[in-house]
Amino acid sequence: MNLTIKKALISVTDNYITTDVQVVNGKITAIAPNLEIIGTEINGENKLLLPGFFNAHTHSSEMWQRGVIPPLPLELWLAHLYDFTPLEVEQIYLSALGTAVETLLSGGTSVVDHLVLIPGKELETIATAVRAYQEVGIRAFIAPLIQDQSLSAGIPNGKAQLNHEPYFRPLAETLAIVEAAVKQFHQPEAGINILVAPTGIQLCSDDLFTGCIALSNKYNLCRHTHLLETKAQEKLAEEKYGCTGVEHLQEIGFLNSGTTLAHCVWLSKSDINILAQTQSTVVHNPLSNLRLGSGIAPIIKYIQAGINVTFGCDGASSNDSQDLLEAIKIGSILHNVTERDYQNWITPRQALGMASLGGAKGLNVENQLGSLTVGKQADLVLYDLNNLSLLPRTDPISLLVLGRPINVVNSAWVNGKQIINNGQITTINVDELRQEIFNRSHWGTQPKSVNVDKLSPHYRQVMGLD
Numbered sequence: 085m086n087l088t089i090k091k092a093l094i095s096v097t098d099n100y101i102t103t104d105v106q107v108v109n110g111k112i113t114a115i116a117p118n119l120e121i122i123g124t125e126i127n128g129e130n131k132l133l134l135p136g137f138f139n140a141h142t143h144s145s146e147m148w149q150r151g152v153i154p155p156l157p158l159e160l161w162l163a164h165l166y167d168f169t170p171l172e173v174e175q176i177y178l179s180a181l182g183t184a185v186e187t188l189l190s191g192g193t194s195v196v197d198h199l200v201l202i203p204g205k206e207l208e209t210i211a212t213a214v215r216a217y218q219e220v221g222i223r224a225f226i227a228p229l230i231q232d233q234s235l236s237a238g239i240p241n242g243k244a245q246l247n248h249e250p251y252f253r254p255l256a257e258t259l260a261i262v263e264a265a266v267k268q269f270h271q272p273e274a275g276i277n278i279l280v281a282p283t284g285i286q287l288c289s290d291d292l293f294t295g296c297i298a299l300s301n302k303y304n305l306c307r308h309t310h311l312l313e314t315k316a317q318e319k320l321a322e323e324k325y326g327c328t329g330v331e332h333l334q335e336i337g338f339l340n341s342g343t344t345l346a347h348c349v350w351l352s353k354s355d356i357n358i359l360a361q362t363q364s365t366v367v368h369n370p371l372s373n374l375r376l377g378s379g380i381a382p383i384i385k386y387i388q389a390g391i392n393v394t395f396g397c398d399g400a401s402s403n404d405s406q407d408l409l410e411a412i413k414i415g416s417i418l419h420n421v422t423e424r425d426y427q428n429w430i431t432p433r434q435a436l437g438m439a440s441l442g443g444a445k446g447l448n449v450e451n452q453l454g455s456l457t458v459g460k461q462a463d464l465v466l467y468d469l470n471n472l473s474l475l476p477r478t479d480p481i482s483l484l485v486l487g488r489p490i491n492v493v494n495s496a497w498v499n500g501k502q503i504i505n506n507g508q509i510t511t512i513n514v515d516e517l518r519q520e521i522f523n524r525s526h527w528g529t530q531p532k533s534v535n536v537d538k539l540s541p542h543y544r545q546v547m548g549l550d
């Protein structure tokens with residue numbers, strides 16, 4: 085875990101310098117020209133060195149359904165997703181590997197996997213994702229996705245009186261699964277973190293949130309949830325609580341500086357103040373929000389209010405990829421159409437700061453990760469500036485964010501351990517992974533989802549579409 089990167093381009097305030105970077109025992113120990121070579125020598129010439137990004141919200145097992153779910157809004161899209169969700173542990177393993185590989189090859193060295201659990205095999209699902217992420221070597225924040233209400237409860241009632249099927253697993257059992265996972269797998273020093281992660285106000289009771297808060301306090305865990313992703317959820321919060329979802333989460337004490345909130349598309353002015361006050365982090369998933377028609381999160385307003393913002397790909401069937409650079413690009417320039425004052429537009433450098441330090445802040449690791457700083461862990465990515473998609477030699481950070489970088493990651497390290505060398509993943513056999521995913525899938529369209537047909541009439545009615 086000792087290495088010295090020679091003559092890499094690094095970014096300094098508004099410019100670049102060429103320098104050496106030394107890593108000892110997984111930590112950055114020096115950044116200066118002409119350093120003595122300790123450990124492996126890495127040629128950084130004509131390469132850009134950046135801190136690794138965070139893929140701060142995804143659901144790895146959705147990889148199995150990417151490309152196949154028809155254009156639908158979240159609530160109906162979820163119904164389709166549930167109808168064909170992977171039920172084999174081996175699938176969890178392969179899609180976690182795939183998610184990690186695609187994240188790494190697009191500049192990410194950390195992933196937050198809001199992990200969908202196979203019913204009856206919950207702990208095994210988590211153990212399998214842990215194994216996959218350890219094999220690849222990506223830093224993993226596994227957030228077991230839990231809820232205690234059945235899917236139809238996620239759509240507002242409107243004027244209808246609806247009865248929802250009870251959720252199949254008692255709440256106490258669900259919380260016990262999360263606690264068992266924490267005891268078995270939560271090892272931040274080893275690169276595996278467990279988060280408490282209710283799926284969101286739309287499908288979770290206050291008791292579930294309170295149970296998660298207690299676990300988070302007891303074991304010092306970060307918190308993760310979806311928040312006000314759609315207009316329907318905004319309506320639902322009003323029905324359920326008589327206030328906004330953000331106000332309610334603050335009231336029950338869920339929001340703090342270790343809380344990352346995926347989406348936050350439908351927030352009020354006072355909601356924005358609450359997120360700023362509680363130092364919560366917004367995870368912006370622009371591709372998913374576009375794909376599901378959820379809306380455009382007012383990210384520039386959040387930034388102006390001092391809220392920490394970072395990026396996520398979201399699950400691969402609401403995206404339908406896992407390319408972090410793509411999410412960063414769209415997540416930046418998307419807001420130029422909603423914000424008239426171009427002086428507030430997100431700059432490429434700002435975007436990369438959000439993707440790296442922003443992610444680290446949200447996960448309470450800003451003292452250890454997220455920037456090229458002596459004393460921090462060496463989660464690093466080296467980009468090949470000789471790649472045609474990053475030529476000519478203009479401003480590499482601008483081109484990385486605004487261009488269409490293809491196969492540009494030359495090397496990557498997590499905790500000083502090399503995971504990508506010369507554009508290739510070194511820790512697992514990616515050819516075998518491709519073959520396995522190929523063998524376990526087939527070309528074609530999915531049959532019609534029964535759940536979508538069941539939920540559509542009420543959804544259309546309550547959302548005023550008929």
Ligand SMILES: [Zn+2]
Nearest residue numbers: 310346398399
């Ligand atoms: Zn999500």
